[in-house]
Amino acid sequence: MTDKPSYTEFHPRWYRPRMSTYWWVKKRAHLAFILRELSSVFIGWFVVYLVLMIRAARGPATYQAFLGWSARPIVVVVNLVSLAFVVFHAVTWFNLAPQAMVIHLGGKRVPPLWIAAANYAAWVVVSALVALLVLGA
Amino acid sequence: MPESITLQVTRYRPENESEPVVQEYEVPRRQDWVILDALNYIKDTLDGTLAFRWSCRMGICGSCGMNVNGEPKLTCATFLTDSGAGPIRVEPLANFPVVRDLVIEMSDFMDKLPRVKPWIVRGKEKPLSEGEYRQTPEQLDEYKQYSMCINCMLCYAACPVYGLDPHFLGPAAIALAQRYNLDSRDEGAMERREVLSQHEGIWGCTFVGECTKVCPKHVDPAGAIQRYKLTSALEELKAFLLPWRNR
Numbered sequence: 001m002t003d004k005p006s007y008t009e010f011h012p013r014w015y016r017p018r019m020s021t022y023w024w025v026k027k028r029a030h031l032a033f034i035l036r037e038l039s040s041v042f043i044g045w046f047v048v049y050l051v052l053m054i055r056a057a058r059g060p061a062t063y064q065a066f067l068g069w070s071a072r073p074i075v076v077v078v079n080l081v082s083l084a085f086v087v088f089h090a091v092t093w094f095n096l097a098p099q100a101m102v103i104h105l106g107g108k109r110v111p112p113l114w115i116a117a118a119n120y121a122a123w124v125v126v127s128a129l130v131a132l133l134v135l136g137a
Numbered sequence: 138m139p140e141s142i143t144l145q146v147t148r149y150r151p152e153n154e155s156e157p158v159v160q161e162y163e164v165p166r167r168q169d170w171v172i173l174d175a176l177n178y179i180k181d182t183l184d185g186t187l188a189f190r191w192s193c194r195m196g197i198c199g200s201c202g203m204n205v206n207g208e209p210k211l212t213c214a215t216f217l218t219d220s221g222a223g224p225i226r227v228e229p230l231a232n233f234p235v236v237r238d239l240v241i242e243m244s245d246f247m248d249k250l251p252r253v254k255p256w257i258v259r260g261k262e263k264p265l266s267e268g269e270y271r272q273t274p275e276q277l278d279e280y281k282q283y284s285m286c287i288n289c290m291l292c293y294a295a296c297p298v299y300g301l302d303p304h305f306l307g308p309a310a311i312a313l314a315q316r317y318n319l320d321s322r323d324e325g326a327m328e329r330r331e332v333l334s335q336h337e338g339i340w341g342c343t344f345v346g347e348c349t350k351v352c353p354k355h356v357d358p359a360g361a362i363q364r365y366k367l368t369s370a371l372e373e374l375k376a377f378l379l380p381w382r383n384r
Binding site for chain 2: 014016019029030037099109
């Protein structure tokens with residue numbers, strides 16, 4: 001938060017290394033982090049796609065046109081890449097959840113593994129419900 | 138097994154060089170030697186001009202942090218044999234200005250630390266006659282992990298957010314603020330909130346998580362920051378919904 005630490009007069013020639021623009025390619029963990037941040041773009045795309053689908057559901061003709069457009073190779077590829085990023089986002093998020101959440105039950109701290117497991121369980125349950133709604137109807 | 142191992146040590150002598158250079162030293166590859174032993178061997182027998190910081194040799198003073206093969210490490214706790222046959226790269230801690238060789242300038246951290254008031258703040262001290270402030274083992278467990286911090290700054294060297302934006306308060310300072318926020322004897326949470334809830338405080342953190350990985354004392358600063366994000370967001374929400382309640 002300080003621009004100039006007060007020591008300057010005694011150390012006139014500090015070496016101040018600059019971080020390279022490509023700092024995140026050098027280390028796997030950093031690359032994974034940048035990919036996790038990037039995944040938000042693809043999550044945004046899925047929201048847009050959902051809105052488009054709801055718009056198309058106004059009538060059978062518009063819905064057929066939407067299905068036709070969705071079957072185009074470029075849209076299929078974009079959606080597959082997006083799915084991969086969304087899964088990556090979900091998994092990394094659930095794995096980090098125990099670090100951010102500290103829950104006490106009956107005066108004892110819930111073990112981190114349980115919190116991650118509860119997140120995954122909720123994911124499976126919600127996915128199953130959505131699948132039931134979509135496929136059952 | 139090779140008898141010796143090569144250390145590639147960063148040298149920076151501001152009176153001679155405008156940029157750091159690498160100097161190689163051959164040291165005995167002893168099973169029981171840590172990097173710090175090798176640096177002291179260099180200083181004692183090969184090259185007395187090498188500058189580096191150290192003190193306790195037992196992972197408690199936090200002075201001997203350096204980047205070893207690109208990772209922030211306490212050199213007193215990193216064995217020569219951890220790097221196989223070598224060579225071993227020894228550099229000053231990343232993200233700090235370098236004063237000389239392996240010595241970094243830490244006044245930025247020293248400046249930030251007192252801002253979070255890492256001490257017990259009381260609204261009103263109770264008189265001595267009432268005795269000490271007592272705590273149960275459960276209350277101690279709430280903050281004990283964060284109290285293990287030795288201010289070695291490895292987490293700052295590992296944090297790309299700090300590297301890109303030196304205004305970021307940083308992992309150790311926030312973890313130490315949480316150490317006192319979670320202490321049942323402390324009443325300073327409101328005072329710390331003003332510093333912590335700024336953009337340069339917790340909201341600068343993007344949860345890379347490297348600070349926790351490199352911490353030699355298992356403090357988990359990343360966890361402390363994310364926990365405080367939740368606390369801060371809830372407090373903001375409370376202030377918005379119940380504006381008549383303080384502030």
